Amino acid sequence: MAQRQPMMTEDCETTCFGTEQDLACVKEEMIDDQAAASMADWFKAFSDPTRIRIVSALLQRELCVHDLTVLLDMGQSAVSHQLRSLRNMRIVKRRKQGKTVFYSLDDAHIEQIFLQTLQHIGHE
Amino acid sequence: MAQRQPMMTEDCETTCFGTEQDLACVKEEMIDDQAAASMADWFKAFSDPTRIRIVSALLQRELCVHDLTVLLDMGQSAVSHQLRSLRNMRIVKRRKQGKTVFYSLDDAHIEQIFLQTLQHIGHE
DNA sequence: CTAACATATGAGCAATCATTCATATGTTCA
């Protein structure tokens, strides 16, 4: 625990390869905290099976909430909650028509990201 | 709550656009549950700022655990725990050299995914 | 062998999350 302080000075040049300068250089190129948080949030939006399935359905066409509950075989409230977070992340948008609310994708890149990831997962 | 049963039969053709057949067709094309879970897990691996920062550092070069703790300004245990989950997801691999363990990326696609996402987040 | 070091890991804890339940809002139809 108290080994952190002495490490910074000299040891690092001997134990790990690279000098302090090299480390500083890596730090310079690293993503900043805010960007890291944004990026994590973006991935987090897709980090749940229910949301993945919703996006997968909406990739095919616009759908109302009820149809999504049927497709996902889930309660209306659960679907609605997830749609809200997808909406907050600007992944999904809504269109109201009478009593019904239709949801569709709000981001042109999603299909590409989706297919790319599917392919990546595919060969495992 | 009890409105789900009657919905399935006729209402859907009137309230939401599309017939039951159309819905069945969407369901057919939807991602299956297992693939949805895999995909969610993959995204989950990148859904935390600490892991994003680790990957960001490793994108530049191989690094030992200690150097990562310095770069991230975090406790050794926290970094080690996150490295383990990245390792379990095959995002990161390790190479042992004496006392030191060096980590590096284990997936060629990560840089592409990373840059693509950064670009996506960028214009907001 | 022992001491110092580098990393890994299990338990505990606070925070976040996904779902359910109950209810609210808003729309259409009679």
Added chain:
DNA sequence: TGAACATATGAATGATTGCTCATATGTTAG
């Protein structure tokens, strides 16, 4: 207006997560 419907939302709850603390494992030097 009132009833039925479609969706949204707040509270409660169980599960998961990310971190800390303490300690274990493994390595090297003396």
